[in-house]
Amino acid sequence: MTSKQVVLGPGDSIGEEDTYVLHDFLPSELADTALENLLKEVQWNVMTHRADESPPLLPFSPTVERIRQHVEKVLNEPVNHALIQHYRNGSDYISEHSDKTVDVARGSKIVNVSLGAQRIMTLRTKKDVLANLNADLDASNSTSQKRRVQRVPLPHNSIFVMGLQTNARWMHGIARAPERDKFGERISLTFRTIGTYLTRDELHIFGQGAKGKTREEARPVVRGGEDSERLLAAFGAENHQSDFDWDAHYGEGFDVLHFQPTHSIE
Numbered sequence: 001m002t003s004k005q006v007v008l009g010p011g012d013s014i015g016e017e018d019t020y021v022l023h024d025f026l027p028s029e030l031a032d033t034a035l036e037n038l039l040k041e042v043q044w045n046v047m048t049h050r051a052d053e054s055p056p057l058l059p060f061s062p063t064v065e066r067i068r069q070h071v072e073k074v075l076n077e078p079v080n081h082a083l084i085q086h087y088r089n090g091s092d093y094i095s096e097h098s099d100k101t102v103d104v105a106r107g108s109k110i111v112n113v114s115l116g117a118q119r120i121m122t123l124r125t126k127k128d129v130l131a132n133l134n135a136d137l138d139a140s141n142s143t144s145q146k147r148r149v150q151r152v153p154l155p156h157n158s159i160f161v162m163g164l165q166t167n168a169r170w171m172h173g174i175a176r177a178p179e180r181d182k183f184g185e186r187i188s189l190t191f192r193t194i195g196t197y198l199t200r201d202e203l204h205i206f207g208q209g210a211k212g213k214t215r216e217e218a219r220p221v222v223r224g225g226e227d228s229e230r231l232l233a234a235f236g237a238e239n240h241q242s243d244f245d246w247d248a249h250y251g252e253g254f255d256v257l258h259f260q261p262t263h264s265i266e
């Protein structure tokens with residue numbers, strides 16, 4: 001491979017320049033104990049990350065809540081949802097994906113807090129960004145370009161703040177570590193501002209990603225059926241198209257549960 005390894009860190013502008021990483025995020029008394037406390041507090045589930053599977057919605061544990069408040073301070077925006085993932089060692093990974101944004105408040109940021117062993121976030125432009133670029137280059141008789149790749153090390157106590165433009169045009173993932181057994185455990189907390197809500201009894205849904213946009217218009221949650229097929233098709237489009245038309249695919253809304261990004265197994 002002749003392509004240069006682009007490794008980015010604090011102070012660099014990442015992806016579509018709406019994305020950045022900060023080190024030494026939490027005060028050390030919280031950072032030093034958070035991983036250990038989360039291992040005890042969080043009700044861990046083994047997930048397959050299939051599109052039709054989502055972990056139960058639970059109240060924030062005390063440590064998650066403390067971290068959440070620091071995230072809000074840095075962003076100066078509210079975050080109301082956390083997905084917590086445990087990478088047991090260097091073999092655990094998350095394959096390349098884009099986060100699904102049907103429920104993510106438009107214009108908000110997606111935040112990953114890292115605790116424990118350092119892993120590397122790899123960003124890669126979606127294929128069709130390249131297709132569009134190559135079409136332009138062909139027109140001007142230049143050589144074709146490869147998909148762009150950026151690597152961002154995520155050490156203990158770092159925070160990766162991803163803008164939705166970057167999520168739209170790039171895929172991201174955490175690859176397996178090279179010396180798998182030498183890598184210790186890592187916990188990542190992905191905080192988002194979700195704009196779709198369930199009523200307290202979890203029987204009705206409303207907001208950005210639902211058909212009823214306000215609490216008064218909340219509608220019964222459905223399982224499967226036409227809405228879920230339409231949603232899966234929209235998820236597929238979002239994962240592949242960098243010029244994904246949010247309003248066309250998601251604007252009408254869905255009465256199915258979908259609080260979880262889809263990505264593949266592990």
Ligand SMILES: O=C(O)CCC(=O)C(=O)O
Binds near residue numbers: 099172188261
């Ligand atoms: O573990 C990480 O930092 C990445 C997690 C992620 O991309 C996701 O949950 O969508």
Ligand SMILES: [Fe+2]
Binds near residue numbers: 097098099172261
């Ligand atoms: Fe993600």
